[in-house]
Amino acid sequence: MSQSLHLFTQTNRSPNLTFTKHPFPKSNLPASNCWFPVTSAPKSISVRTSAASDPNSAPSSQVLVSSNGTGGGVVATEYSSLSVADVCSIEVDAVTEAELKENGFRSTRRTKIVCTIGPATCGFEQLEALAVGGMNVARINMCHGTREWHKSVIERVRKLNEEKGFAVAIMMDTEGSEIHMGDLGGASSAKAEDGEIWTFSVRAFDSPRPERTINVNYDGFAEDVKVGDELLVDGGMVRFEVIEKIGPDVKCRCTDPGLLLPRANLTFWRDGSLVRERNAMLPTISSKDWLDIDFGIAEGVDFIAISFVKSAEVINHLKSYIAARTRDTDIALIAKIESIDSLKNLEEIIQASDGAMVARGDLGAQIPLEQVPSAQQKIVQLCRQLNKPVIVASQLLESMIEYPTPTRAEVADVSEAVRQRADALMLSGESAMGQFPEKALAVLRSVSVRIEKWWREEKRHEAMELPAVGSTFSDFISEEICNSAAKMANNLAVDALFVYTKNGHMASLLSRCRPDCPIFAFTTTASVRRRLNLQWGLIPFRLSFSDDMESNLNKTFSLLKARGMIKSGDLVIAVSDMLQSIQVMNVP
Numbered sequence: 001m002s003q004s005l006h007l008f009t010q011t012n013r014s015p016n017l018t019f020t021k022h023p024f025p026k027s028n029l030p031a032s033n034c035w036f037p038v039t040s041a042p043k044s045i046s047v048r049t050s051a052a053s054d055p056n057s058a059p060s061s062q063v064l065v066s067s068n069g070t071g072g073g074v075v076a077t078e079y080s081s082l083s084v085a086d087v088c089s090i091e092v093d094a095v096t097e098a099e100l101k102e103n104g105f106r107s108t109r110r111t112k113i114v115c116t117i118g119p120a121t122c123g124f125e126q127l128e129a130l131a132v133g134g135m136n137v138a139r140i141n142m143c144h145g146t147r148e149w150h151k152s153v154i155e156r157v158r159k160l161n162e163e164k165g166f167a168v169a170i171m172m173d174t175e176g177s178e179i180h181m182g183d184l185g186g187a188s189s190a191k192a193e194d195g196e197i198w199t200f201s202v203r204a205f206d207s208p209r210p211e212r213t214i215n216v217n218y219d220g221f222a223e224d225v226k227v228g229d230e231l232l233v234d235g236g237m238v239r240f241e242v243i244e245k246i247g248p249d250v251k252c253r254c255t256d257p258g259l260l261l262p263r264a265n266l267t268f269w270r271d272g273s274l275v276r277e278r279n280a281m282l283p284t285i286s287s288k289d290w291l292d293i294d295f296g297i298a299e300g301v302d303f304i305a306i307s308f309v310k311s312a313e314v315i316n317h318l319k320s321y322i323a324a325r326t327r328d329t330d331i332a333l334i335a336k337i338e339s340i341d342s343l344k345n346l347e348e349i350i351q352a353s354d355g356a357m358v359a360r361g362d363l364g365a366q367i368p369l370e371q372v373p374s375a376q377q378k379i380v381q382l383c384r385q386l387n388k389p390v391i392v393a394s395q396l397l398e399s400m401i402e403y404p405t406p407t408r409a410e411v412a413d414v415s416e417a418v419r420q421r422a423d424a425l426m427l428s429g430e431s432a433m434g435q436f437p438e439k440a441l442a443v444l445r446s447v448s449v450r451i452e453k454w455w456r457e458e459k460r461h462e463a464m465e466l467p468a469v470g471s472t473f474s475d476f477i478s479e480e481i482c483n484s485a486a487k488m489a490n491n492l493a494v495d496a497l498f499v500y501t502k503n504g505h506m507a508s509l510l511s512r513c514r515p516d517c518p519i520f521a522f523t524t525t526a527s528v529r530r531r532l533n534l535q536w537g538l539i540p541f542r543l544s545f546s547d548d549m550e551s552n553l554n555k556t557f558s559l560l561k562a563r564g565m566i567k568s569g570d571l572v573i574a575v576s577d578m579l580q581s582i583q584v585m586n587v588p
């Protein structure tokens with residue numbers, strides 16, 4: 001890593017600092033991209049670094065400047081006691097920076113991308129390629145792999161963030177108490193042919209697995225099913241009819257042939273309806289899930305996605321469990337909407353959660369497929385009204401698991417999710433075990449950018465009512481400020497909205513308005529920056545700032561200008577959660 005420290009001398013005394021470059025004396029400054037204003041060529045610089053108390057922030061370093069005195073040394077004095085992070089850095093990744101420089105504000109992608117990490121993408125270089133390609137959130141699915149495997153993925157993503165300045169968030173997805181097949185004794189798949197008789201059993205088998213025999217993880221399976229029931233693998237990819245029950249074994253005839261994949265989901269249907277007997281009583285969070293959640297807390301993941309949520313109660317319960325076990329870190333809970341019960345209790349579940357996922361894989365196995373698109377639309381709209389980020393997931397580019405180009409239908413499906421202005425799109429098998437993870441990501445990226453642009457050009461401002469979501473008067477003020485600022489931004493065609501936010505709330509309120517311009521969200525901690533990376537239109541930066549907006553703005557302008565990310569004359573609207581005001585200004 002190269003050490004790049006740039007020293008500048010103030011050449012005029014306007015509040016908007018203008019600096020000229022100075023050769024800098026030998027120093028032991030840490031390797032980081034530093035812009036360092038001083039009034040005159042300094043004689044010496046040294047740095048004292050101490051570890052940060054918050055593991056998410058950079059170690060704090062004291063910059064000690066000794067000026068030669070000419071020019072009064074005002075700025076040097078002012079900054080000399082600030083930390084390196086304060087003076088020097090604004091944290092943003094190189095990809096965003098290059099995108100802003102090359103293509104300007106308008107072309108930045110607003111829709112975020114979640115990539116499921118699996119054997120095809122778990123290496124450091126592969127993860128880096130995904131981050132470079134625009135991955136905002138890495139998802140690990142606890143249905144698969146060992147905790148050691150997941151831990152190594154988390155460590156690699158962390159390393160990537162630290163070394164390359166990315167803010168890729170980690171989402172841990174629980175297994176949940178779904179009924180699924182066993183792991184096929186190590187085989188990658190098994191083919192079921194039309195008319196074949198297969199045995200589904202709750203017995204555990206010694207390996208090798210007996211021919212045409214599948215283990216089922218749910219003990220009540222043989223009791224719950226009845227002769228004549230239809231058994232659907234992965235929501236109908238393969239179908240069987242139950243023909244006989246013998247103790248723990250259920251004999252089935254294959255009626256729709258296909259490939260059985262390890263740990264594939266199982267549902268059974270009677271007279272055209274999903275059977276929800278005792279399996280509906282299974283806990284949302286299984287004993288294994290609790291251990292995985294403890295693992296997620298210990299690893300400091302940013303999001304936990306809860307599979308098969310049935311009610312708000314389980315979310316509230318988990319929230320208090322997490323709150324009791326973490327001090328300053330906040331883990332956001334994403335409710336996966338993938339069961340009939342979650343649709344029934346949709347509003348209360350979303351209200352209790354920090355976000356939701358339209359988990360179309362299992363949802364499509366629980367409700368008729370033709371009902372999935374309207375359910376998606378409803379969930380996306382409700383999330384926006386309640387100001388919760390929403391992810392559209394599963395089979396977006398399914399054919400790209402095997403082929404390098406998507407089908408036209410898949411592109412249309414992705415476009416629809418972007419047009420609905422979901423916060424994020426998710427890749428599952430495409431990135432976890434497909435042959436073309438980077439290509440799939442590139443398709444999501446290019447389709448998103450194109451559809452967003454089309455939407456702006458067509459000025460498709462839908463008149464969506466955004467109801468008040470807060471509970472205090474101060475919340476209402478924040479909401480009004482954000483709604484007005486977003487509207488002003490559209491009417492005045494400003495280049496960017498700036499938001500200074502400590503916990504991210506004001507940033508999410510602006511994102512909810514889906515304005516035409518990108519939203520630069522400045523936040524003081526790396527963890528909030530990562531969390532904001534899931535939300536529509538937000539470009540999160542980590543920056544230390546104060547309660548003095550004037551100084552925050554000047555500092556931001558100099559830092560962003562110095563890196564070529566904004567230029568004089570750009571029109572900006574700024575809001576903050578410290579000072580309830582809207583400021584409109586041209587970058588000096």
Ligand SMILES: Nc1ncnc2c1ncn2[C@@H]1O[C@H](COP(=O)(O)OP(=O)(O)O)[C@@H](O)[C@H]1O
Nearest residue numbers: 116117118119141143144145361428429432433
């Ligand atoms: N950690 C992992 N280890 C091995 N395979 C994985 C892992 N994560 C995902 N996969 C593979 O990618 C596929 C798609 O991932 P995902 O959609 O998350 O799971 P599922 O298909 O079980 O819902 C899985 O079926 C599995 O084959």
Ligand SMILES: C=C(OP(=O)(O)O)C(=O)O
Nearest residue numbers: 338359360361362393394
């Ligand atoms: C995202 C989903 O959940 P999982 O991949 O964990 O089954 C889904 O069912 O669509």
Ligand SMILES: [K+]
Nearest residue numbers: 143173174175
């Ligand atoms: K899962």
Ligand SMILES: [Mg+2]
Nearest residue numbers: 338359361362
């Ligand atoms: Mg699922």
